[in-house]
Amino acid sequence: MSFWEFVSDRWSRLLSESLLHVSAVVQCTILAAIVGVTVGIAVYRSPFGSAVATALTSAILTIPSFALLGLLIPVLGLGAPPTVAALVLYGLLPIVRNTIVGLAGVDGAVTDAARGIGMNRLGVLTRIELRLAWPAILAGMRVATQMLMGIAAIAAYARGPGLGVEIFAGLTRAGSANATNQAIAGTVGIVVLALILDGIFVLIGRYTTSRGLRGQ
Amino acid sequence: MASEIQLTEVTKRYGRRPPAVDNFSITIPAGQIVVFVGPSGCGKTTTMRMINRLIEPTSGLITIGGEDTSKLDPDQLRRKIGYAIQQAGLFPHMTVAQNVGVVPGLLGWDRGKVADRVEEMLDLVGLDPAEFRDRFPRQLSGGQQQRVGVARALAADPPVLLMDEPFGAVDPITRGNLQDELMRLQAELHKTIVFVTHDFDEAVKLGDRIAVLGDQSRILQYDTPEAVLANPADDTVAGFVGAGASLKQLTLRRVRDVQLSQAAVTVSTSDEPADIRRSLQEAGASFALMLDTRRRPVAWVHVREPRMRRPIRDMVSRESTLQDALEAILTDGGNAVVTGARGEYVGLVDIDTVMASVRELRENA
Incomplete structure (x- = not known):
């Protein structure tokens, strides 16, 4: 059976795994963004806090994903919980770091003017600082999404959802019929989905960033 | 509508270090421009920022229109005080109209009223609303950004305006225009x-009164520009006023304010050199002013070489400042020729007249 025959034969199954894969990654990126931006807001004013938050999230990223999932299984069991926990943890670093950089990079004159004309703290944060840091935060989410697409495949090890199932199944059956096709289908699927999501991020960026912040 | 601002024994201390502002008291009369001028780091900006409580004073009393500012909500207080800063501090993600409309929006005006006000404000600062309303700050020149900054500061019609070196970051010509x-x-x-600057010339030009500040915002002198120029309170102020104090003073006086003298001899371009020499010898003068047939000054002529005409390179009008007149005196040597509206000869300003004016300014101040 050729690769294309394999794909058309398994199309509905691959499609549902793709959807599960994307949905897991997108949901985890959103969760990571909520946590990451909150952490970023909490620490960006203090250089010490920023350093600690960046170091901690970097430390998480250095743990091999396979090992992290293995360590989470005894605590959270199999299936979705360890997958979600791992993906959110990995997604934090780019988002936290970009939030801190984005917020810290807001021109002091702009926030001073905002305070000076009578905006309260919350107004300055939501109407000025977060809007100006938004392109950086979005870039962090974009990096996180790309990274999580790959890491989500490993989640199949913890019986997580997604295209990783195909890859693992193919690899464990190496040598038998269609084993290679299965692994390749999973891998190619992830690459294609990653490219599509990246495109979507470009569009989101275009429609949610003020024209005043974009280049000429 | 304007309000008097009063600062009484205001002190700002950061930790254990010597106070940044020490026991500062001043009364800023309603409807006037008071310029805080001093070297950088003297505490002038800190002092200004205590008025709208961007910095909270450690001790002392600040009142605006008789109202104690420490009793008010700081955000509410700031919405009633215009605030313009260097580089404008415009919000880059908002259009010009949104920037100008921020404070009225905060005050809860309805959209229609805000839009009308934005138009009015842009007109006021000399920007065509149709052209500029929907632009973003990055699409404006430095001078235009400053204008928008001023429009934003004035949008809610605050009785008080604080300006912190608002024209510090633009080129000298734009700065002059602004x-x-x-x-x-x-x-x-x-x-x-209340206008903060480190540029003394700007202070002289804009201020109804100037407060020259030293370290820890100590008031070295608080007076009209004329008085500060004429009688610097001490050596520090004199040093700050600069070597050109008398020259700067001359910008406060105009040619029409002084008594013009007349040339001893005026001759016409059609006169013969021999006649010119004779009239000069009779009058006992060495120079004659040569006028053309429409009585416009052309040149000076010396008694020994009546054929040689020395053209007049620099003339002044009645509206010129005495500084311009002095410039002309130095350029042409001797007298500045004053001309009227149609370029006709009116009189002369000599160096003694200028000197007398300087003396008089000094005595009056």
Whole structure:
């Protein structure tokens, strides 16, 4: 059976795994963004806090994903919980770091003017600082999404959802019929989905960033 | 409508270090521009920022229109005080109209009223609303950004305006224009304006009164520009006023304010050299002013070489400042020729007249 025959034969199954894969990654990126931006807001004013938050999230990223999932299984069991926990943890670093950089990079004159004309703290944060840091935060989410697409495949090890199932199944059956096709289908699927999501991020960026912040 | 601002024994201390502002008291009269001028780091900006409580004073009392500012909500207080800073501090993600409309929006005006006000404000600062309303700050020149900054500060019609080196970051020509514009606005609006700068010339030009500040915001002198120029309170102020104090003073006086002298001999371009020499010898003068047939000054002629005409390179009008007149005196040597509206000869300003004016300014101040 050729690769294309394999794909058309398994199309509905691959499609549902793709959807599960994307949905897991997108949901985890959103969760990571909520946590990451909150952490970023909490620490960006203090250089010490920023350093600690960046170091901690970097430390998480250095743990091999396979090992992290293995360590989470005894605590959270199999299936979705360890997958979600791992993906959110990995997604934090780019988002936290970009939030801190984005917020810290807001021109002091702009926030001073905002305070000076009578905006309260919350107004300055939501109407000025977060809007100006938004392109950086979005870039962090974009990096996180790309990274999580790959890491989500490993989640199949913890019986997580997604295209990783195909890859693992193919690899464990190496040598038998269609084993290679299965692994390749999973891998190619992830690459294609990653490219599509990246495109979507470009569009989101275009429609949610003020024209005043974009280049000429 | 303007309000008097009063600072009484205001002190700002950061930790154990010597106070940044020490026991500062001043009264800023309603409807006037008071300029805080001093070297960088003297605490002038800190002092200004305590008025709208961007910095909280450690001790002392600040009142605006008789109201104790420490009793008010700081955000509410700031919405009633215009605030313009260096580089404008415009919000880059908002259009010009949104920037100008921020404070009225915060005050809860309805959309229609805000939009009308934005148009009015842009007009006021000399920007065509149709052209500029929907632009973003990055699409404006430095001078235009400053104008928008001033429009934003004035949008909610605050009785008080704080300006922190608002024209510090633009080129000298634009800066001059913006200063003229501010004076025109002030003649119309009569706000109480506190203006911070380190540029003494700017202070002289804009201030109804100047407060020259030293370290820890100590007031070295608080007086009219004329008085500060004529009688610097001490050596520090004198040093700050600079070597050109008398010259700067001359910008406060105009040619029409002084008594013009007349040339001893005026001759016409059609006169013969021999006749010119004779009239000069009879009058006992060495120079004659040569006028053309329409009585416009052309040249000076010396008694020994009546054929040689020394052209006049620099002339002044009645509206010129005495500084311009002095410039002309130095350029042509001797006298500045004053001309009328149609370029006709009116009289002369000599160096003694200029000197007398300087003395008089000094005595009056």
